[in-house]
Amino acid sequence: xxxxxxxxxxxxxxxxxxxxxxxxxxxxxxxxxxxxxxxxxxxxxxxxxxxxxxxxxxxxxxxxxxxxxxxxxxxxxxxxxxxxxxxxxxxxxxxxxxxxxxxxxxxxxxxxxxxxxxxxxxxxxxxxxxxxxxxxxxxxxxxxxxxxxxxxxxxxxxxxxxxxxxxxxxxxxxxxxxxxxxxxxxxxxxxxxxxxxxxxxxxxxxxxxxxxxxxxxxxxxxxxxxxxxxxxxxxxxxxxxxxxxxxxxxxxxxxxxxxxxxxxxxxxxxxxxxxxxxxxxxxxxxxxxxxxxxxxxxxxxxxxxxxxxxxxxxxxxxxxxxxxxx
Numbered sequence: 001x002x003x004x005x006x007x008x009x010x011x012x013x014x015x016x017x018x019x020x021x022x023x024x025x026x027x028x029x030x031x032x033x034x035x036x037x038x039x040x041x042x043x044x045x046x047x048x049x050x051x052x053x054x055x056x057x058x059x060x061x062x063x064x065x066x067x068x069x070x071x072x073x074x075x076x077x078x079x080x081x082x083x084x085x086x087x088x089x090x091x092x093x094x095x096x097x098x099x100x101x102x103x104x105x106x107x108x109x110x111x112x113x114x115x116x117x118x119x120x121x122x123x124x125x126x127x128x129x130x131x132x133x134x135x136x137x138x139x140x141x142x143x144x145x146x147x148x149x150x151x152x153x154x155x156x157x158x159x160x161x162x163x164x165x166x167x168x169x170x171x172x173x174x175x176x177x178x179x180x181x182x183x184x185x186x187x188x189x190x191x192x193x194x195x196x197x198x199x200x201x202x203x204x205x206x207x208x209x210x211x212x213x214x215x216x217x218x219x220x221x222x223x224x225x226x227x228x229x230x231x232x233x234x235x236x237x238x239x240x241x242x243x244x245x246x247x248x249x250x251x252x253x254x255x256x257x258x259x260x261x262x263x264x265x266x267x268x269x270x271x272x273x274x275x276x277x278x279x280x281x282x283x284x285x286x287x288x289x290x291x292x293x294x295x296x297x298x299x300x301x302x303x304x305x306x307x308x309x310x311x312x313x314x315x316x317x318x319x320x321x322x323x324x325x326x
Contacts, residue, residue: 050115157217191240
């Protein structure tokens with residue numbers, strides 16, 4: 001998620017509404033209203049600050065906490081003026097936002113116009129879904145299957161295998177969060193989303209790290225059949241440490257994948273389609289897909305998650321790069 005508001009500031013805001021907007025001070029400011037939304041590759045936050053001059057606004061970022069403070073000052077020219085009506089609230093206003101690691105706080109842009117302070121916070125490059133060319137992986141899979149057609153390897157199995165190797169490099173993501181305690185797992189128990197007549201289930205391939213790519217593919221196919229036949233057992237649906245979800249089979253490019261609790265991360269695979277792609281400076285048609293990673297920020301930061309996703313993407317694009325890790 002992008003942010004959450006300080007609950008104590010929220011309480012202040014509601015209290016001030018009840019008690020006729022008591023003027024805030026720098027030590028106890030009044031909360032300011034805001035709107036927040038996502039626009040493409042950035043989040044936009046708009047703070048309502050009518051009647052505040054630009055030099056009375058302060059922005060501060062410490063770690064991942066963004067604090068906005070502003071002071072609405074009296075507009076009466078001097079003491080000789082006799083006020084007839086004074087309803088506009090004066091004083092200090094403030095709001096705090098807790099920004100996630102997926103946002104690039106070093107490139108925040110601020111604009112103040114017509115009483116509205118607008119902040120644009122770009123999504124960090126490492127956190128964006130990866131659109132990758134998979135022609136290399138597609139060709140490699142065909143060659144593998146040509147050698148032994150009786151034991152085929154599917155796209156899901158290849159990406160799952162790449163994820164298993166990635167978890168060896170980035171073990172923080174191969175974990176569960178139980179009662180706010182992070183539990184790292186030495187074994188990779190790989191869950192995968194399977195659509196059945198009874199709905200979506202997540203069977204688990206136990207000890208996936210000990211399987212070859214062909215063995216992993218066969219196990220995925222076996223559990224998929226078992227799940228669709230309604231014969232999957234509770235033991236086969238629990239104990240996962242990481243999940244892959246091939247939502248591309250539904251014709252979807254990207255999706256907001258939901259982590260399978262108590263696991264800490266999930267990779268999503270979009271549909272594979274032909275797209276124009278630049279290869280060695282020339283435009284060509286290549287098979288392209290999109291990889292998405294969702295992860296629990298309690299287990300790692302964006303750098304670890306971004307490194308894992310980049311590793312998996314590199315493996316999909318150039319499977320030969322795996323030879324050094326096999």
